[in-house]
Amino acid sequence: MASELELADFLKGVEKRAFKRSLYHVRDEEAALDIVQDSMMKLAEHYADKPAGELPMLFQRILSNTTLDWFRRQKTKNALFSNFNDFEASDSGEDMDFLEFSSHTPDTQMSESAENTVSQAQNLQEIEQELKKLPARQREAFLLRYWEELDVSETAAAMGCSEGSVKTHCSRAVHALMTALKARGIHI
Amino acid sequence: MTTSPTSATNLVRAQEIYARRLVHQLDQSADQLPHAVLERLRAARVRAVASRKSYAQQTAQSFQQMGSTLAMSPNEGSSTWSKLISFLPLLALVLGLIGVHELQNDRNAHELASIDQALLLDELPPDAYTDPGFLKFLSLPSPQNTDNR
Numbered sequence: 001m002a003s004e005l006e007l008a009d010f011l012k013g014v015e016k017r018a019f020k021r022s023l024y025h026v027r028d029e030e031a032a033l034d035i036v037q038d039s040m041m042k043l044a045e046h047y048a049d050k051p052a053g054e055l056p057m058l059f060q061r062i063l064s065n066t067t068l069d070w071f072r073r074q075k076t077k078n079a080l081f082s083n084f085n086d087f088e089a090s091d092s093g094e095d096m097d098f099l100e101f102s103s104h105t106p107d108t109q110m111s112e113s114a115e116n117t118v119s120q121a122q123n124l125q126e127i128e129q130e131l132k133k134l135p136a137r138q139r140e141a142f143l144l145r146y147w148e149e150l151d152v153s154e155t156a157a158a159m160g161c162s163e164g165s166v167k168t169h170c171s172r173a174v175h176a177l178m179t180a181l182k183a184r185g186i187h188i
Numbered sequence: 189m190t191t192s193p194t195s196a197t198n199l200v201r202a203q204e205i206y207a208r209r210l211v212h213q214l215d216q217s218a219d220q221l222p223h224a225v226l227e228r229l230r231a232a233r234v235r236a237v238a239s240r241k242s243y244a245q246q247t248a249q250s251f252q253q254m255g256s257t258l259a260m261s262p263n264e265g266s267s268t269w270s271k272l273i274s275f276l277p278l279l280a281l282v283l284g285l286i287g288v289h290e291l292q293n294d295r296n297a298h299e300l301a302s303i304d305q306a307l308l309l310d311e312l313p314p315d316a317y318t319d320p321g322f323l324k325f326l327s328l329p330s331p332q333n334t335d336n337r
Contacts, residue, residue, distance in 0.1 A: 008237045015229040016218040033228050040236035048240045124217050127210060146207040147214055174203045177210060188209040 002052040010055045011040055018063055021143050024132050025067050035070055039063045060148060060158045064140065123186050130180040134173055137161075141169035142177075 002010070015036060022032040039062045047058050131139060137159070144155045145166065155170075156163045181188065221229075316322050 004237055004241060007240055008233065011233040011236060015233055016221055016226075019221065019225065019229060020214065020218045029225070033225065033232070036229065037232035037235070040232050041239055044236040044240035120213075120216075124213055127213050128217060131214075142207065143211075146204075147211040170207070171200075171203060174207050174210075178206055188206060188213065 001049050002055060006052040007044060007048070007055070010052065010059075011043075014056070014059060015040075017147060018059070021147070022063065022067055024128065024139060024143070025136065026070060027132060031070060035063070035066050039066045042066065056148075057150075057154060057158065060144060060150065064158060126184055126186055127177075127181065127188075130177055130184075133180070134176060137165075138169045138173035138176070141166050142173035145170050 018036045018039065019032055022035045023029060026032055026035065039059065042062050043055065043059050047055070050058060131142075134142065140159060141155060144150050144158055145152065150158060152163045152166050155166045159166065
């Protein structure tokens with residue numbers, strides 16, 4: 001059973017990402033904060049007897065479900081269609097120039113300097129915009145797999161789908177982001 | 189660009205690398221949240237931890253109540269009346285046992301009395317005079333018969 005301190009530390013460690021993740025989905029700061037708060041409460045009230053090691057997976061699952069519940073409550077066609085039913089991403093050009101990218105991108109690109117701070121902030125905004133444009137399942141798979149650093153099986157469990165679907169969603173998400181960001185002239 | 193089967197692994201690896209670089213950017217975004225948002229998140233966290241505490245307390249209380257109910261602990265009723273009431277079932281049991289014992293004694297005494305009464309009041313049946321043993325008994329001199337003569 002997770003102690004009070006363990007629970008507090010865990011929540012402190014995940015709250016920022018949880019908020020951003022929720023914000024990418026619902027695109028409303030207040031709603032994202034409500035979703036994170038509800039998720040925290042559900043975790044504390046219903047899973048307080050679980051060991052600390054199980055908290056990350058439980059919280060990701062709760063956050064996903066709470067976000068889904070928020071969309072259900074909206075009951076608007078736009079919310080539903082734009083976030084849940086657009087899985088028709090084309091497979092054409094899936095493998096375009098990842099290899100080209102990986103061979104040409106210098107490793108030192110992430111280093112900050114006084115000159116590029118502003119442009120990096122702009123880049124960040126554009127990355128977030130493109131992330132929000134992704135289909136919901138692709139975005140969810142991408143964020144869980146790479147940002148929350150869950151493995152494929154854990155991501156599949158959190159999303160309630162197969163591991164193959166996770167791989168497909170992740171691949172399409174990365175491909176779509178790279179295409180869009182490259183079109184904007186952003187090289188990561 | 190078309191990927192050959194031999195470069196499939198490299199393609200997946202390249203995707204991973206690109207994804208890692210992207211989320212590194214997102215980490216920076218998460219670290220730059222406005223103060224108001226951070227405060228809201230902190231308040232939500234504190235509230236969640238407090239609810240976990242109250243849940244734990246409720247659970248402990250319910251277990252304690254269950255335990256004191258089963259054990260009839262002194263906490264349940266510290267007053268004299270509560271103690272007396274808690275002894276009522278035992279008192280009723282003792283009184284009941286005494287009552288059953290008395291009733292049983294009365295019944296046994298009544299049965300013995302009935303037998304004695306029947307023996308004392310019963311008349312000699314006529315068939316007894318056809319019994320040789322009884323006739324011989326009658327012919328024997330008894331102290332009462334001797335006295336009567």
